[in-house]
Amino acid sequence: MDNRKEKLLTMVIESYIKNAEPIGSKFLVSFGDLDFSEATVRNELRALEEEGFLTHPHTSAGRIPTEKGYRYYVDQLNLEKSHISKNDYKTLTDSLSEDIDYELSIKNLAKAAVELSNETVIIAFSAEKVYYTGLSNLFHKSEFGDLAVVANISHVFDNCEDYVEDLFAKVEDSPRYFIGSENPFDEMLSVVSARFGKEGMIALLGPKRMDYKYNFGLIKKLLEIM
Incomplete structure (x- = not known):
């Protein structure tokens, strides 16, 4: 992929992660500090869609990322440099206590991670002993507003141990x-x-438009603490 397409794909994905709204060429030209025309942006977005990196909802002229688009984006990130702030790190460490047992301490750490990421966290102490927290965060995301989707995700967590074993x-x-x-x-x-x-x-689970940089840095810190 050439630099121009990669820049536009990154802009679409990061804007969609933040706003959960399809991204159009006018938005990119207005807020993207681009040195090429809106017509060029439209052509490049069309090409990215034809190549499978973007798609567009029937009700919108804007584009959203596909799974292929997210995978390309994540593969280009230097995730090892991802980090969280000192305040967020303090939130994690403050959740720990020396006077409680190990498993309860890890559960408290998971709850702190849910608070910071606004995602869902699963802890498997073994393949058969599974704890999760933050499921309501998923259902507050726009992608999961449909009742059938909620039912399907709920079924997954009702049988969480089976899915955890696969992962x-x-x-x-x-x-x-x-x-x-x-x-x-x-x-x-x-x-x-x-x-x-x-x-x-x-x-750590979330919609495909999760904050990949932050969540990777968060997982790294959780592993250090654990």
Whole structure:
């Protein structure tokens, strides 16, 4: 992909992550500080759609990223440089207490991560012992407003252990993203996950338009603390 297309794809994805609204050429020209015309932007967006990186809802002339688009975007990010602020790190460490047992401490850490990311966190102490928190965050996102979608996601979490076992087989010690159909939970979700301890796993779940940079940095800090 050439630099111009990559720049436009990045702008569309990062704008969509922030606003959850289809992105049109006028918006990109108005706010993107571009050195080429709106007609050029339209042509490039059309090309990105033809190549499978973008699509557009029937009700809108704007574009939204596809799974292929998100995967390309994530693969271009220097995720190892992702980080969270000192205040966010303090929120994580303040959730810990020396006078409670290990599992409860990890659960409190997961709740703090939910508060910071506005996503859902799953902790698997083993493939059979699973805890999750922040599910309501998913249902407050615009992608999950449809009743059938809510029912499907709820079914996934009702059978969470089965899905966690599938993910467990793919997860490594270092954080890794599973976007859309790459994860066993649901193709509407993205997941960043890693192992911890002897047989533990942590996973952060959200819509495909999640904040990939921040969430990767958050998972890295969680692993350091855990």
